[in-house]
Amino acid sequence: MEDYGFFQSWAAVFCAIVGTIIWRIAGVVLASRIPADGPVMGWVNTMAYAMVSAVLLLILVHPTGVLATTGLDHRLIGLGAGLLAMFISKHLIFSLLCGISAFALAIQLV
Amino acid sequence: MNNPEFHMLNASQTRRNAAIDALRAPCYALGITMAGFSTIARESGFDFWMALVTSLGVWGMPGQVAFASLYSAGASLFIIFVAVSLANMRMLLMVISAADMMHLKSHNLPLWKRIFWMQFLAITAWANLGLAQQKYPSHLLLPYYQGFALMIFAFGILGTIFGFFLSDLLPPDILRVVIFITPIYILLLIINARQKANRLAVLIGGVLSPVFFPFAGEWAILIAGILGGSLASLYSRFIAKWHLDPVQ
Incomplete structure:
Protein backbone atom coordinates (compact mmCIF):
# COMPACT_ATOMS: atom_id res chain seq x y z
CA MET A 1 0.00 0.00 0.00
CA GLU A 2 1.40 3.36 -0.91
CA ASP A 3 0.01 6.84 -0.39
CA TYR A 4 -0.13 8.98 -3.47
CA GLY A 5 1.16 12.53 -3.38
CA PHE A 6 -0.34 15.31 -5.48
CA PHE A 7 1.83 14.51 -8.50
CA GLN A 8 1.29 10.76 -8.30
CA SER A 9 -2.49 11.12 -7.95
CA TRP A 10 -2.68 13.06 -11.17
CA ALA A 11 -0.23 10.69 -12.85
CA ALA A 12 -2.65 7.88 -11.92
CA VAL A 13 -5.56 9.79 -13.52
CA PHE A 14 -3.38 10.35 -16.59
CA CYS A 15 -2.58 6.59 -16.78
CA ALA A 16 -6.30 5.73 -16.60
CA ILE A 17 -7.14 8.21 -19.36
CA VAL A 18 -4.31 7.05 -21.63
CA GLY A 19 -5.27 3.41 -20.95
CA THR A 20 -8.70 4.11 -22.47
CA ILE A 21 -7.86 6.60 -25.20
CA ILE A 22 -5.36 4.27 -26.86
CA TRP A 23 -8.26 1.92 -27.70
CA ARG A 24 -10.38 4.72 -29.10
CA ILE A 25 -7.55 5.93 -31.32
CA ALA A 26 -6.69 2.37 -32.40
CA GLY A 27 -10.39 1.79 -33.15
CA VAL A 28 -10.67 4.88 -35.35
CA VAL A 29 -7.48 4.00 -37.24
CA LEU A 30 -8.42 0.32 -37.71
CA ALA A 31 -12.04 1.08 -38.66
CA SER A 32 -10.96 2.84 -41.82
CA ARG A 33 -8.86 -0.17 -42.85
CA ILE A 34 -11.35 -2.99 -42.30
CA PRO A 35 -13.70 -3.42 -45.26
CA ALA A 36 -17.36 -2.83 -44.32
CA ASP A 37 -19.70 -5.85 -44.70
CA GLY A 38 -16.68 -8.20 -44.81
CA PRO A 39 -16.17 -11.20 -42.52
CA VAL A 40 -13.67 -9.36 -40.29
CA MET A 41 -16.14 -6.54 -39.62
CA GLY A 42 -18.84 -9.13 -38.85
CA TRP A 43 -16.48 -10.84 -36.39
CA VAL A 44 -15.49 -7.56 -34.69
CA ASN A 45 -19.19 -6.75 -34.30
CA THR A 46 -20.08 -10.10 -32.73
CA MET A 47 -17.12 -9.76 -30.34
CA ALA A 48 -18.25 -6.24 -29.39
CA TYR A 49 -21.76 -7.51 -28.66
CA ALA A 50 -20.46 -10.53 -26.71
CA MET A 51 -18.03 -8.39 -24.69
CA VAL A 52 -20.65 -5.78 -23.78
CA SER A 53 -23.03 -8.57 -22.77
CA ALA A 54 -20.21 -10.15 -20.72
CA VAL A 55 -19.60 -6.86 -18.85
CA LEU A 56 -23.32 -6.44 -18.09
CA LEU A 57 -23.87 -10.01 -16.89
CA LEU A 58 -20.84 -9.66 -14.63
CA ILE A 59 -22.34 -6.45 -13.20
CA LEU A 60 -25.62 -8.31 -12.61
CA VAL A 61 -24.20 -11.58 -11.25
CA HIS A 62 -21.13 -10.29 -9.36
CA PRO A 63 -21.85 -6.61 -8.68
CA THR A 64 -19.82 -4.14 -6.64
CA GLY A 65 -21.14 -1.11 -4.76
CA VAL A 66 -24.83 -0.55 -4.04
CA LEU A 67 -26.09 -3.38 -6.28
CA ALA A 68 -24.12 -5.85 -4.15
CA THR A 69 -26.56 -5.16 -1.30
CA THR A 70 -29.31 -6.92 -3.28
CA GLY A 71 -29.63 -10.69 -3.71
CA LEU A 72 -28.73 -12.56 -6.90
CA ASP A 73 -32.31 -13.87 -7.07
CA HIS A 74 -33.67 -10.30 -7.00
CA ARG A 75 -31.45 -9.26 -9.89
CA LEU A 76 -32.23 -12.39 -11.91
CA ILE A 77 -35.98 -11.87 -11.40
CA GLY A 78 -35.60 -8.32 -12.72
CA LEU A 79 -33.53 -9.48 -15.68
CA GLY A 80 -35.92 -12.35 -16.47
CA ALA A 81 -39.01 -10.11 -16.31
CA GLY A 82 -37.39 -7.53 -18.59
CA LEU A 83 -36.32 -10.14 -21.16
CA LEU A 84 -39.71 -11.86 -21.10
CA ALA A 85 -41.51 -8.55 -21.66
CA MET A 86 -39.11 -7.75 -24.48
CA PHE A 87 -39.75 -11.06 -26.25
CA ILE A 88 -43.51 -10.68 -25.94
CA SER A 89 -43.99 -6.94 -26.52
CA LYS A 90 -40.83 -5.92 -28.45
CA HIS A 91 -41.27 -2.54 -26.74
CA LEU A 92 -38.11 -1.27 -25.08
CA ILE A 93 -39.34 1.21 -22.48
CA PHE A 94 -42.28 -1.00 -21.45
CA SER A 95 -39.91 -3.96 -21.00
CA LEU A 96 -37.48 -1.80 -19.04
CA LEU A 97 -40.33 -0.77 -16.71
CA CYS A 98 -41.33 -4.44 -16.27
CA GLY A 99 -37.74 -5.42 -15.41
CA ILE A 100 -37.22 -2.54 -12.97
CA SER A 101 -40.61 -3.03 -11.28
CA ALA A 102 -40.04 -6.78 -10.91
CA PHE A 103 -36.62 -6.04 -9.37
CA ALA A 104 -38.07 -3.46 -6.96
CA LEU A 105 -40.91 -5.83 -5.99
CA ALA A 106 -38.50 -8.75 -5.56
CA ILE A 107 -36.38 -6.71 -3.12
CA GLN A 108 -39.48 -5.93 -1.06
CA LEU A 109 -41.20 -9.31 -1.20
CA VAL A 110 -38.71 -12.14 -1.80
CA MET B 1 -36.48 -1.73 -42.31
CA GLN B 195 -28.51 -9.26 -36.97
CA LYS B 196 -29.04 -12.78 -35.65
CA ALA B 197 -25.29 -13.35 -35.28
CA ASN B 198 -25.07 -10.39 -32.90
CA ARG B 199 -28.03 -11.61 -30.85
CA LEU B 200 -26.38 -15.02 -30.57
CA ALA B 201 -23.14 -13.31 -29.49
CA VAL B 202 -25.03 -11.46 -26.72
CA LEU B 203 -26.44 -14.78 -25.51
CA ILE B 204 -23.16 -16.72 -25.55
CA GLY B 205 -21.04 -13.84 -24.15
CA GLY B 206 -23.58 -13.24 -21.38
CA VAL B 207 -23.72 -16.89 -20.34
CA LEU B 208 -19.94 -17.45 -20.47
CA SER B 209 -18.77 -14.45 -18.45
CA PRO B 210 -20.27 -15.39 -15.05
CA VAL B 211 -19.18 -19.01 -15.70
CA PHE B 212 -15.54 -17.97 -16.25
CA PHE B 213 -15.51 -15.34 -13.48
CA PRO B 214 -14.68 -17.71 -10.57
CA PHE B 215 -11.55 -18.94 -12.38
CA ALA B 216 -10.54 -15.96 -14.44
CA GLY B 217 -11.71 -12.86 -12.47
CA GLU B 218 -11.99 -9.75 -14.63
CA TRP B 219 -10.36 -11.62 -17.52
CA ALA B 220 -13.71 -13.39 -17.86
CA ILE B 221 -15.02 -10.37 -19.81
CA LEU B 222 -12.25 -10.61 -22.37
CA ILE B 223 -12.46 -14.40 -22.69
CA ALA B 224 -16.27 -14.45 -22.92
CA GLY B 225 -16.20 -11.62 -25.44
CA ILE B 226 -13.66 -13.17 -27.78
CA LEU B 227 -15.02 -16.71 -27.41
CA GLY B 228 -18.70 -15.72 -27.56
CA GLY B 229 -18.17 -13.43 -30.54
CA SER B 230 -16.07 -15.95 -32.43
CA LEU B 231 -18.50 -18.83 -31.79
CA ALA B 232 -21.47 -16.71 -32.89
CA SER B 233 -19.58 -15.57 -35.97
CA LEU B 234 -18.53 -19.09 -36.94
CA TYR B 235 -22.00 -20.49 -36.33
CA SER B 236 -23.69 -17.83 -38.42
CA ARG B 237 -21.21 -18.14 -41.26
CA PHE B 238 -20.70 -21.88 -41.58
CA ILE B 239 -23.59 -23.67 -39.89
CA ALA B 240 -26.68 -21.48 -40.08
CA LYS B 241 -25.42 -19.51 -43.08
CA TRP B 242 -27.23 -16.38 -41.95
CA HIS B 243 -26.75 -13.58 -44.39
CA LEU B 244 -25.30 -10.37 -43.08
CA ASP B 245 -27.79 -7.69 -44.05
CA PRO B 246 -25.91 -4.89 -45.71
CA VAL B 247 -26.80 -1.63 -43.99
CA GLN B 248 -29.29 0.38 -46.04
Missing part, protein backbone atom coordinates in the same frame (compact mmCIF):
# COMPACT_ATOMS: atom_id res chain seq x y z
CA ASN B 2 -35.89 2.04 -42.41
CA ASN B 3 -38.92 4.18 -41.70
CA PRO B 4 -39.60 6.62 -44.58
CA GLU B 5 -40.49 9.50 -42.23
CA PHE B 6 -36.93 9.46 -40.86
CA HIS B 7 -35.47 9.76 -44.37
CA MET B 8 -36.87 13.28 -44.73
CA LEU B 9 -35.05 14.65 -41.67
CA ASN B 10 -31.92 16.79 -41.91
CA ALA B 11 -28.87 16.49 -39.67
CA SER B 12 -29.95 18.99 -37.00
CA GLN B 13 -33.47 17.52 -36.76
CA THR B 14 -31.87 14.11 -36.32
CA ARG B 15 -29.58 15.45 -33.57
CA ARG B 16 -32.62 16.88 -31.79
CA ASN B 17 -34.53 13.58 -32.12
CA ALA B 18 -31.53 11.72 -30.74
CA ALA B 19 -31.22 14.09 -27.78
CA ILE B 20 -34.93 13.52 -27.04
CA ASP B 21 -34.42 9.74 -27.29
CA ALA B 22 -31.63 10.10 -24.73
CA LEU B 23 -33.91 12.15 -22.47
CA ARG B 24 -36.59 9.41 -22.50
CA ALA B 25 -34.81 7.17 -19.99
CA PRO B 26 -31.14 6.35 -20.49
CA CYS B 27 -29.59 9.70 -19.54
CA TYR B 28 -31.14 9.86 -16.05
CA ALA B 29 -30.12 6.29 -15.30
CA LEU B 30 -26.61 6.94 -16.57
CA GLY B 31 -26.36 10.19 -14.59
CA ILE B 32 -27.16 8.25 -11.42
CA THR B 33 -24.78 5.44 -12.39
CA MET B 34 -22.00 8.03 -12.73
CA ALA B 35 -23.06 9.51 -9.39
CA GLY B 36 -22.46 5.98 -8.10
CA PHE B 37 -18.93 6.10 -9.53
CA SER B 38 -18.36 9.46 -7.84
CA THR B 39 -19.37 7.97 -4.50
CA ILE B 40 -16.92 5.09 -4.96
CA ALA B 41 -14.23 7.54 -6.08
CA ARG B 42 -14.69 9.75 -3.02
CA GLU B 43 -14.48 6.72 -0.73
CA SER B 44 -11.28 5.69 -2.56
CA GLY B 45 -9.59 9.03 -1.77
CA PHE B 46 -10.17 10.98 -5.00
CA ASP B 47 -10.67 14.70 -4.68
CA PHE B 48 -13.48 16.32 -6.68
CA TRP B 49 -11.31 17.36 -9.62
CA MET B 50 -9.78 13.91 -9.98
CA ALA B 51 -13.23 12.30 -10.11
CA LEU B 52 -14.41 14.86 -12.67
CA VAL B 53 -11.33 14.58 -14.91
CA THR B 54 -11.55 10.76 -14.74
CA SER B 55 -15.16 10.82 -15.98
CA LEU B 56 -14.33 13.36 -18.69
CA GLY B 57 -11.21 11.58 -19.90
CA VAL B 58 -11.96 7.89 -19.41
CA TRP B 59 -15.75 7.86 -19.97
CA GLY B 60 -16.12 4.11 -19.55
CA MET B 61 -17.69 2.91 -16.32
CA PRO B 62 -15.96 -0.49 -15.83
CA GLY B 63 -12.51 1.08 -16.31
CA GLN B 64 -13.39 3.93 -13.95
CA VAL B 65 -14.52 1.55 -11.22
CA ALA B 66 -11.37 -0.56 -11.68
CA PHE B 67 -9.29 2.62 -11.38
CA ALA B 68 -11.02 3.74 -8.17
CA SER B 69 -10.65 0.34 -6.49
CA LEU B 70 -6.96 0.06 -7.44
CA TYR B 71 -6.36 3.63 -6.28
CA SER B 72 -7.87 2.87 -2.88
CA ALA B 73 -5.64 -0.22 -2.66
CA GLY B 74 -2.56 1.91 -3.43
CA ALA B 75 -1.65 0.04 -6.62
CA SER B 76 1.31 1.18 -8.74
CA LEU B 77 0.75 3.43 -11.76
CA PHE B 78 1.70 0.59 -14.10
CA ILE B 79 -0.93 -1.74 -12.61
CA ILE B 80 -3.53 1.05 -12.89
CA PHE B 81 -2.65 1.57 -16.54
CA VAL B 82 -2.83 -2.16 -17.37
CA ALA B 83 -6.07 -2.80 -15.43
CA VAL B 84 -7.91 0.20 -16.88
CA SER B 85 -6.73 -0.70 -20.39
CA LEU B 86 -8.01 -4.25 -19.98
CA ALA B 87 -11.32 -3.14 -18.48
CA ASN B 88 -11.91 -0.71 -21.34
CA MET B 89 -10.49 -2.80 -24.16
CA ARG B 90 -13.98 -3.32 -25.55
CA MET B 91 -13.77 0.35 -26.64
CA LEU B 92 -11.62 -0.85 -29.53
CA LEU B 93 -14.35 -3.15 -30.79
CA MET B 94 -17.14 -0.67 -30.05
CA VAL B 95 -15.37 2.16 -31.87
CA ILE B 96 -14.77 -0.03 -34.96
CA SER B 97 -18.35 -1.26 -34.86
CA ALA B 98 -19.81 2.26 -34.37
CA ALA B 99 -17.63 3.69 -37.17
CA ASP B 100 -18.92 0.91 -39.40
CA MET B 101 -22.58 1.53 -38.49
CA MET B 102 -22.24 5.28 -39.08
CA HIS B 103 -20.27 4.85 -42.32
CA LEU B 104 -17.77 7.23 -40.73
CA LYS B 105 -15.43 6.96 -43.71
CA SER B 106 -18.02 8.50 -46.02
CA HIS B 107 -18.20 11.67 -43.89
CA ASN B 108 -14.57 12.50 -44.71
CA LEU B 109 -13.76 13.87 -41.27
CA PRO B 110 -10.12 14.54 -40.36
CA LEU B 111 -8.58 12.00 -37.98
CA TRP B 112 -8.67 14.32 -34.94
CA LYS B 113 -12.38 14.94 -35.43
CA ARG B 114 -13.10 11.22 -35.68
CA ILE B 115 -11.15 10.65 -32.46
CA PHE B 116 -12.89 13.64 -30.83
CA TRP B 117 -16.36 12.23 -31.53
CA MET B 118 -15.36 8.72 -30.47
CA GLN B 119 -14.31 10.12 -27.08
CA PHE B 120 -18.05 10.32 -26.27
CA LEU B 121 -18.68 6.68 -27.13
CA ALA B 122 -19.65 4.41 -24.25
CA ILE B 123 -21.84 1.33 -24.02
CA THR B 124 -25.20 3.17 -23.90
CA ALA B 125 -24.59 5.32 -26.99
CA TRP B 126 -23.14 2.37 -28.91
CA ALA B 127 -26.08 0.10 -28.08
CA ASN B 128 -28.56 2.84 -28.99
CA LEU B 129 -26.84 3.34 -32.30
CA GLY B 130 -27.75 -0.25 -33.12
CA LEU B 131 -31.41 0.60 -32.48
CA ALA B 132 -31.23 3.84 -34.49
CA GLN B 133 -29.74 1.87 -37.38
CA GLN B 134 -33.10 0.13 -37.73
CA LYS B 135 -34.92 3.47 -38.20
CA TYR B 136 -32.57 6.04 -39.72
CA PRO B 137 -30.77 6.02 -43.07
CA SER B 138 -27.03 5.52 -42.66
CA HIS B 139 -26.01 9.10 -43.56
CA LEU B 140 -28.03 10.39 -40.56
CA LEU B 141 -26.48 8.02 -38.04
CA LEU B 142 -23.48 10.27 -37.33
CA PRO B 143 -25.74 13.25 -36.41
CA TYR B 144 -27.93 10.82 -34.43
CA TYR B 145 -24.90 9.60 -32.50
CA GLN B 146 -23.71 13.18 -31.88
CA GLY B 147 -27.05 14.24 -30.40
CA PHE B 148 -27.48 11.10 -28.33
CA ALA B 149 -23.92 10.72 -27.07
CA LEU B 150 -23.54 14.39 -26.10
CA MET B 151 -26.77 14.35 -24.09
CA ILE B 152 -25.71 11.15 -22.31
CA PHE B 153 -22.24 12.62 -21.70
CA ALA B 154 -23.70 15.83 -20.23
CA PHE B 155 -25.87 13.85 -17.81
CA GLY B 156 -22.98 11.53 -16.94
CA ILE B 157 -20.76 14.49 -16.06
CA LEU B 158 -23.56 16.17 -14.08
CA GLY B 159 -24.01 12.85 -12.25
CA THR B 160 -20.30 12.78 -11.42
CA ILE B 161 -20.46 16.35 -10.07
CA PHE B 162 -23.61 15.93 -7.98
CA GLY B 163 -22.69 12.40 -6.91
CA PHE B 164 -19.48 13.63 -5.30
CA PHE B 165 -21.32 16.03 -3.01
CA LEU B 166 -24.81 14.60 -2.75
CA SER B 167 -24.16 10.87 -2.60
CA ASP B 168 -26.17 10.55 0.59
CA LEU B 169 -29.21 12.27 -0.91
CA LEU B 170 -31.01 9.23 -2.36
CA PRO B 171 -32.14 6.57 0.12
CA PRO B 172 -30.30 3.26 -0.56
CA ASP B 173 -33.57 1.45 -1.43
CA ILE B 174 -34.22 3.81 -4.32
CA LEU B 175 -30.55 4.12 -5.29
CA ARG B 176 -30.10 0.40 -5.92
CA VAL B 177 -33.23 0.22 -8.09
CA VAL B 178 -32.04 3.19 -10.14
CA ILE B 179 -28.52 1.75 -10.57
CA PHE B 180 -30.16 -1.45 -11.87
CA ILE B 181 -31.69 0.51 -14.80
CA THR B 182 -28.57 1.03 -16.94
CA PRO B 183 -27.41 -2.61 -17.23
CA ILE B 184 -30.96 -3.86 -17.89
CA TYR B 185 -31.62 -1.11 -20.42
CA ILE B 186 -28.48 -1.93 -22.41
CA LEU B 187 -29.08 -5.70 -22.23
CA LEU B 188 -32.61 -5.24 -23.59
CA LEU B 189 -31.22 -3.09 -26.40
CA ILE B 190 -28.50 -5.49 -27.50
CA ILE B 191 -30.58 -8.68 -27.17
CA ASN B 192 -32.78 -7.04 -29.80
CA ALA B 193 -29.86 -6.42 -32.20
CA ARG B 194 -30.78 -6.42 -35.85
